[in-house]
Structures are given as structure tokens and as C-alpha cells.
Amino acid sequence: MNVEVTPLPGIGVRKDFAIRAGKRIGVINHRDGDVELIVSRTDDPDACIASVPLTTDEAATLGNLLGAPQLVAQLTEEHRDVPGIMTKQLPIPEGSPFDGRTLGDTEMRTRTKVSIVAVMRAGQVLPSPGPELTFTAGDLLVCVGTAEGLAAAAKLLQKG
Amino acid sequence: MASTALELIQLGAVFFGLGLLGRLAQRIGMSPIPLYLVGGLFFGHGGVVELHIDSFAELAAEIGVVLLLLMLGLEYTAAELVTGLKRSWVAGSIDLVLNALPGALVALMLGWGPVGALVMAGVTYISSSGIIAKILSDLGRMGNRETPVVLAILVLEDLVMALYLPILTAVLGGVSLIAGLTTVGISLLVVSAVLLVAVKFGRVVSAVLYSEDREIFLLKLLGSALLVAGIAAALQVSAAVGAFLLGIAVAGPAAHSATRILEPLRDLFAALFFVAFGLNTDPADIPPVLVYGLILAVVTTGTKVATGWFAGARSGIGRKGRIRAGAALVARGEFSIVIGGLAVSSGAAPPQLAALATTYVLLMAILGPIMARVAEPVADRVTRVKTAPSAA
Numbered sequence: 109m110n111v112e113v114t115p116l117p118g119i120g121v122r123k124d125f126a127i128r129a130g131k132r133i134g135v136i137n138h139r140d141g142d143v144e145l146i147v148s149r150t151d152d153p154d155a156c157i158a159s160v161p162l163t164t165d166e167a168a169t170l171g172n173l174l175g176a177p178q179l180v181a182q183l184t185e186e187h188r189d190v191p192g193i194m195t196k197q198l199p200i201p202e203g204s205p206f207d208g209r210t211l212g213d214t215e216m217r218t219r220t221k222v223s224i225v226a227v228m229r230a231g232q233v234l235p236s237p238g239p240e241l242t243f244t245a246g247d248l249l250v251c252v253g254t255a256e257g258l259a260a261a262a263k264l265l266q267k268g
Numbered sequence: 269m270a271s272t273a274l275e276l277i278q279l280g281a282v283f284f285g286l287g288l289l290g291r292l293a294q295r296i297g298m299s300p301i302p303l304y305l306v307g308g309l310f311f312g313h314g315g316v317v318e319l320h321i322d323s324f325a326e327l328a329a330e331i332g333v334v335l336l337l338l339m340l341g342l343e344y345t346a347a348e349l350v351t352g353l354k355r356s357w358v359a360g361s362i363d364l365v366l367n368a369l370p371g372a373l374v375a376l377m378l379g380w381g382p383v384g385a386l387v388m389a390g391v392t393y394i395s396s397s398g399i400i401a402k403i404l405s406d407l408g409r410m411g412n413r414e415t416p417v418v419l420a421i422l423v424l425e426d427l428v429m430a431l432y433l434p435i436l437t438a439v440l441g442g443v444s445l446i447a448g449l450t451t452v453g454i455s456l457l458v459v460s461a462v463l464l465v466a467v468k469f470g471r472v473v474s475a476v477l478y479s480e481d482r483e484i485f486l487l488k489l490l491g492s493a494l495l496v497a498g499i500a501a502a503l504q505v506s507a508a509v510g511a512f513l514l515g516i517a518v519a520g521p522a523a524h525s526a527t528r529i530l531e532p533l534r535d536l537f538a539a540l541f542f543v544a545f546g547l548n549t550d551p552a553d554i555p556p557v558l559v560y561g562l563i564l565a566v567v568t569t570g571t572k573v574a575t576g577w578f579a580g581a582r583s584g585i586g587r588k589g590r591i592r593a594g595a596a597l598v599a600r601g602e603f604s605i606v607i608g609g610l611a612v613s614s615g616a617a618p619p620q621l622a623a624l625a626t627t628y629v630l631l632m633a634i635l636g637p638i639m640a641r642v643a644e645p646v647a648d649r650v651t652r653v654k655t656a657p658s659a660a
Contacts, residue, residue: 115351122415
């Protein structure tokens with residue numbers, strides 16, 4: 109994808125790209141950390157039909173919503189040849205016993221045979237996380253394992 | 269004791285009145301600057317009520333100018349200025365020629381001589397980056413493709429100011445041609461040196477000033493700005509220029525938090541500066557220059573739209589985008605008043621110049637946001653009527 113990066117002196121940076129539907133879509137990163145989602149008009153590609161200011165949290169959530177399924181779909185595709193293996197995204201829910209504790213503390217591998225291959229946080233992917241990574245509520249874990257293993261893992265993350 | 273009480277009451281009344289005017293401006297979606305100027309006219313010499321807060325207002329107005337220019341310098345990093353110069357110098361030069369000429373010509377017609385021409389050229393040239401930034405964000409145009417074009421022109425105007433202000437100060441000081449040229453040479457050198465230092469060592473300057481603590485940072489920032497401004501004024505370079513160059517030298521995260529910390533202070537002192545400028549303008553001077561103000565307003569609206577149109581076309585922007593870019597640039601405001609203020613306080617310019625600058629900025633600060641809003645729909649209608657006369 110060809111993302112165009114345009115500096116906006118005094119304001120921040122605009123990052124956008126053309127989508128197949130014929131519009132430009134992207135974000136403006138303001139210097140003070142605010143993010144704005146922009147979508148261009150179809151009849152006048154220079155102008156914007158929407159510019160939506162987002163807080164950092166909102167932008168991160170939107171990023172996870174858009175990015176996570178794609179990553180899972182990609183991993184599922186890669187594991188298609190191995191029967192019985194599935195990829196699933198499991199959240200660290202609010203009130204999880206592992207909110208604020210490390211990946212090692214979950215003993216996920218020992219207890220459920222499930223591997224955590226990536227963590228989605230604030231719209232970013234942390235690939236191959238180590239046991240020292242500390243979880244916070246809202247993280248999405250991309251897990252690979254058997255159907256039973258993944259069910260057990262979901263329960264583990266929720267109840268400990 | 270009694271005089272202090274009176275001054276406090278008058279100052280309080282002025283601030284409160286400005287607050288009400290600001291609220292009114294917000295309600296009707298315009299910049300508060302013209303209302304502040306009107307407030308000043310109302311209370312000044314020859315106005316309805318004469319106020320006596322001169323001693324404080326004078327210093328406060330001076331601080332207002334320092335803060336306005338400091339924040340103008342903070343707005344863009346030195347790297348942005350250098351890139352802007354490389355990329356958009358053609359559009360910037362057209363902007364300069366088209367918009368400085370009308371002011372200079374009118375000043376010559378009014379017999380104000382080359383000094384007056386230089387002042388009025390600056391007044392009509394410089395767009396108000398404050399009003400324009402607000403227009404762009406209010407109208408949701410930050411993501412538009414023509415917006416970088418508009419910003420690039422503002423960046424170049426910023427750079428031109430760095431050269432123009434020292435020259436103006438030298439000329440207003442009444443120096444001879446050779447001394448003037450020396451000042452210009454020195455200011456060119458100083459500006460280049462500051463840009464170089466800011467690009468290479470901006471971090472060092474910022475690190476010296478920066479502090480995590482808001483209070484300490486504010487004191488260091490304001491202290492250094494006033495120090496630099498004062499030293500610059502003592503060296504016969506204007507205080508405004510010193511503050512402006514300091515603003516350019518501060519970069520990175522320090523510049524961003526500096527902007528946030530200084531904003532309320534700037535608003536306070538700048539408001540007083542506009543009032544003080546209005547105070548020093550005699551309303552009786554306005555009617556004789558009103559026609560010239562109107563002519564300038566019409567002509568320089570056209571020249572800014574033309575500038576935006578041309579700059580947009582160079583960047584491959586469509587017709588509507590070019591109209592939007594041009595109309596967004598129309599607003600003049602705080603820096604036109606700063607230039608007018610420098611001229612009037614030096615005594616080298618006729619008092620009618622203050623009246624013309626006030627009239628002009630009153631018109632342009634009101635007209636700018638309106639133009640930005642209506643230019644595109646109006647242009648739309650005109651094209652529609654042209655292409656389908658039977659439908660109209």
C-alpha cells in the first residue's frame with residue numbers, strides 16, 4: 109500500500125492513501141498527539157467529507173478493530189495445511205487476573221498448549237512476545253492452538 | 269492608593285469587556301481581533317470614554333507583541349522553514365509581490381513616502397496565521413489536499429517577516445542608506461545564523477529552556493523571551509525580532525509544550541495590545557482613509573485568492589481546491605497590527621497610518637473567515653450558471 113506522508117507545518121503530519129473505492133483515506137497526526145481520521149469526497153478528491161478527531165484510546169481501539177482480524181486471517185491461512193490448528197484473538201478483559209501481570213505468569217503454554225504469537229496493543233502489533241511482557245486490560249492476544257486449547261486459554265485469561 | 273484602585277477598576281472593566289466581546293465574536297463565528305480594535309477605539313483618545321491605564325497598557329502591549337512574535341517563531345520548526353523555502357519559493361514570491369504592492373502603492377498615493385510604503389506593504393502582505401489556522405480546523409479542512417499549499421505560504425510569510433522586521437525597524441529608526449544596508453546585511457546574517465543554529469543545535473537551546481515542571485518552564489521561557497527582546501531592543505533591533513528568532517530556535521517537544529503554556533498569556537497580552545493600538549488611533553482619522561481601506565480590502569482579497577489559485581495549480585490541486593486555498597489566505601490580523609504598531613510607536617509614520625491599518629485589519633479580519641466559508645459555494649454557483657444558463 110502506497111501511503112503518502114505529507115508534512116503539515118505547524119500542525120503535524122498527514123498520512124493517507126487512495127482506496128479502491130476512489131477515495132483517499134488516512135489520518136492526521138497532530139503535533140500535540142491528537143489523531144484525526146480523514147476520508148476524502150468522491151466528487152472533489154482535494155476536499156474531505158469527514159474529519160473525525162479521535163483520542164489516543166479511540167484511535168488505538170479502531171486500529172485493533174481494523175488490524176486484528178486481518179492478522180488472524182493471515183495466520184489462519186498459513187496454518188491451513190496443519191489440521192486441528194486454529195488461530196484466534198483472545199482479549200485481556202477488564203478485571204482479568206492478568207491485567208498488570210506478565211505473559212510468563214499465565215503459564216499458557218504449560219497449561220493449555222496454546223502459543224501466543226502476537227499481542228495487539230494500541231493499534232500496534234507486538235510480534236512474538238516474550239514471557240516478560242506485561243499485559244494490560246484491552247490487549248488482544250493472537251493465539252494459536254487446538255480448539256480445546258483455545259477454549260481453555262480464553263477461560264484462563266478471564267478467570268485465572 | 270486611590271489611583272491604584274481606579275486603575276484596577278478600569279483594567280478590570282477592560283478585561284471583562286474584552287471577555288464579553290470575545291464571547292460575541294465566538295457566537296457569530298468571527299475572529300475577536302476586530303472587536304478588540306473597536307473596543308480600543310471606543311475607549312481611546314477621541315473615543316466615547318477616555319481610559320487612563322496608559323502606563324500598564326503600554327508595557328502590556330509591548331509584552332503582547334513579544335509573545336505574538338515568539339509564538340509565530342514557535343509555530344514552525346527551522347527544518348520546516350528551510351524545506352518551505354526550497355519547495356514553495358515561487359508561490360511565496362508571487363504572494364509577496366501581489367500582496368505587498370497594493371499597500372505600498374496606496375501609501376505612496378497618500379503621500380506617506382517610501383517609509384509609509386514599506387509599512388503598508390507589510391500590513392497588506394502578511395496573512396494572519398492565527399485566524400487561518402482556526403478557519404482550517406473549524407471548517408474541517410486539515411485533511412484537504414490544498415491545506416499544505418496554504419500552510420507552505422504561511423511558512424514563507426513567516427520567513428519573510430524574519431527579514432522584513434529588522435529592515436523595517438532600521439528604516440523607521442531613520443538610519444542612512446549605508447547604515448540601513450548594514451542593518452539589512454546584519455539581519456540577514458543573524459537570521460541565517462539562527463536558522464543554522466536552530467537546525468543543528470535546536471535541541472541544545474530547547475534543553476536549556478525545557479523543564480518538565482510547567483511553572484519552571486513558563487518562567488524560564490517568558491524570562492528568556494523578555495531578555496532576548498530587551499537586548500534586541502537595546503541593540504536597535506526590534507524587540508519583536510528578538511522574540512521571533514528565539515521562537516525559531518526553540519524546537520521539538522519543547523516548542524509544542526511552550527505553545528500550549530504560552531497560549532493563555534499570549535491571548536491576554538495580545539488582547540491588550542490590540543486595545544492599545546485602538547486606543548492610540550483617533551476615530552476621527554478613520555473617515556478620510558475609509559475609502560482607501562475599502563479599496564485595499566477589495567484589491568488584496570483578490571490578490572490573495574490569486575496567490576492561492578496559482579500555488580494550488582502548481583501543486584496539481586483542482587479548481588475548487590484552488591478557490592478554497594485562495595480564500596483561506598485572505599484573513600489579515602495580528603501581524604498587520606504589529607507592523608502598524610511598530611511604525612506608529614516609532615513616530616516615523618503619520619498618525620493616519622494607524623487609522624488606515626486599523627480600518628484595513630477590521631475589514632480583513634471580518635472578511636477573511638467569511639470568504640473562506642462562502643468562496644467555494646459562490647464559485648460553484650457561478651460555474652453552474654455559466655454551464656447551464658437555462659436552469660438559472
